[in-house]
Amino acid sequence: AQTVTQSQPEMSVQEAETVTLSCTYDTSESNYYLFWYKQPPSRQMILVIRQEAYKQQNATENRFSVNFQKAAKSFSLKISDSQLGDTAMYFCAFMKWGPGNQFYFGTGTSLTVIP
Amino acid sequence: NAGVTQTPKFQVLKTGQSMTLQCAQDMNHEYMSWYRQDPGMGLRLIHYSVGAGITDQGEVPNGYNVSRSTTEDFPLRLLSAAPSQTSVYFCASSYSTSGTGNEQFFGPGTRLTVL
Numbered sequence: 200a201q202t203v204t205q206s207q208p209e210m211s212v213q214e215a216e217t218v219t220l221s222c223t224y225d226t227s228e229s230n231y232y233l234f235w236y237k238q239p240p241s242r243q244m245i246l247v248i249r250q251e252a253y254k255q256q257n258a259t260e261n262r263f264s265v266n267f268q269k270a271a272k273s274f275s276l277k278i279s280d281s282q283l284g285d286t287a288m289y290f291c292a293f294m295k296w297g298p299g300n301q302f303y304f305g306t307g308t309s310l311t312v313i314p
Numbered sequence: 315n316a317g318v319t320q321t322p323k324f325q326v327l328k329t330g331q332s333m334t335l336q337c338a339q340d341m342n343h344e345y346m347s348w349y350r351q352d353p354g355m356g357l358r359l360i361h362y363s364v365g366a367g368i369t370d371q372g373e374v375p376n377g378y379n380v381s382r383s384t385t386e387d388f389p390l391r392l393l394s395a396a397p398s399q400t401s402v403y404f405c406a407s408s409y410s411t412s413g414t415g416n417e418q419f420f421g422p423g424t425r426l427t428v429l
Contacts, residue, residue: 244420304356
């Protein structure tokens with residue numbers, strides 16, 4: 200089984216500042232996908248960003264970007280210009296490439312943006 | 315599109331009772347799955363389905379049954395509820411599990427309490 204580790208249970212950041220959330224994973228696979236999901240207080244799970252392991256270029260989505268280090272099995276999320284609406288639980292997730300494969304989630308990081 | 319819908323939103327059961335959590339999606343997604351979310355443990359996969367008539371166990375399947383008679387619906391049955399099944403349950407779906415379209419869309423969740 201794959202494992203996903205998020206070593207920061209809680210983090211905080213000042214509004215408009217930048218924050219980085221860490222995620223490491225353990226796998227012997229060479230082809231896989233990595234995701235960051237956001238869960239605000241409403242409880243709805245929302246996809247933030249996705250990275251294919253075969254792509255060397257780091258994915259970006261507006262203020263969200265990742266630092267994907269395949270050799271180190273690291274997948275951190277950087278949030279720039281933090282906004283109050285970014286306050287949420289953030290989950291890192293791993294999925295092997297191929298049909299019928301399972302998602303594996305980390306335990307989450309609770310991020311609070313301070314006004 | 316309504317996306318992924320779940321009913322009920324909240325439920326209280328007594329130990330030993332049975333019930334079914336409903337999940338439906340209108341996006342013609344082949345892959346559907348059920349997770350439970352417990353504090354400090356992230357999301358853990360209970361059961362999943364890669365298409366109508368095909369289901370398989372995830373990480374924590376004991377005490378739960380599923381079936382997939384149509385592409386749209388994927389109900390989760392608790393056979394004899396136990397306090398250890400107190401949790402928030404999420405249903406998710408995706409178009410595929412490989413390549414484009416493998417990001418999962420989540421329902422709003424069901425908060426279940428077993429007394």
